[in-house]
Amino acid sequence: MSKFDEKIIVVPREIVFNHEKNAFNGFLSKNVPMGEKIFDTLDQYEVKRRGDMEEDPAYKQLISYCLLENENGETLVYERLSGGGEERLHGQSSIGVGGHMNDVLDAQNVNEVLRVNAQRELEEEIGLSSSKTQNMEYLGFINDDTNEVGEVHLGIVFKIRVDTENVEVKETDTLKIKWMHQGRIDNYDDFETWSALILKAFN
Structure with missing residues (x-):
């Protein structure tokens, strides 16, 4: 199956941002009122074909975005290599492991949908089994409407503390990883x- 035929979960922009009243750029904490309002819209997600959504700003594709911190307080940094799926991001570094989300048919609520998807991406990309991601902490959202990639995506940001030895790159043709102290970036x-927006928000 082509990646464009994948069925992903999206939320109409007018719903998630309440007709632009809750629109923002940058990192938005879960603890502020607007963050809570946006989270409350996520259970109105729809399932759409990815290829139809990639250039349709009327919808926000939900993306899991997991920050990893090891026992030394270092943050996982990885570079997207040319084998990766999103050509518009090749050659750039990232601190977020994740990807598009799919529907979870037996999920009890939208929170479970988000976490199941985030855990799947962590296992696929860096070999972290679900038993190693139980301390996943939901932090908030990341959004950037200033470019064509960001305009159609909304990041759900999580943080996980891990042991370095449990992290390995599964897709060596798409990712190259290293550990760095955020303050040294x-x-x-x-x-x-x-x-970049998250690093600025947390520095």
């Missing part, structure tokens, strides 16, 4: 937009 130019 002083140049955001090499990072994809979402990661």
Whole structure:
């Protein structure tokens, strides 16, 4: 199956941003009122064909975006290589592991849908089994409507504390990883937009 035929979950922009009243750019914490309002719209998600959504700004594709921190307080940084699926992000570094979300038919609520998808991506990309991601913490959202990639995506940001030895790159043709202290990352130019925005928000 082509990646464009994948069925993904999306939320209409006018719903998730309440007709632009809750629109934002950058990182938005779950703890602020607007973050809570946006989260409350996610259970109105729809299932659509990915190829139809990639250039349709009327919908926000939900993307899991997991930050990993090891026992030394270092953050996982990875570079997207040319074998990866999203050509518009090749050569850029990122601190978020994740991807598109699919419907979870037996899920009890939207929170479970988000977490099941995030855990699947962690296992597929860096070999973290669900038993190693139980401490997944939901932080908030990342959004950037200033470019064509960001305009059609909304990131659900999680943070996980892991043991370095449990992390391995499964897709060596698409990712190259290293561990860095966030405070030592002083140049955001090499990072994809979402990661740069999060690094600035947390510094």
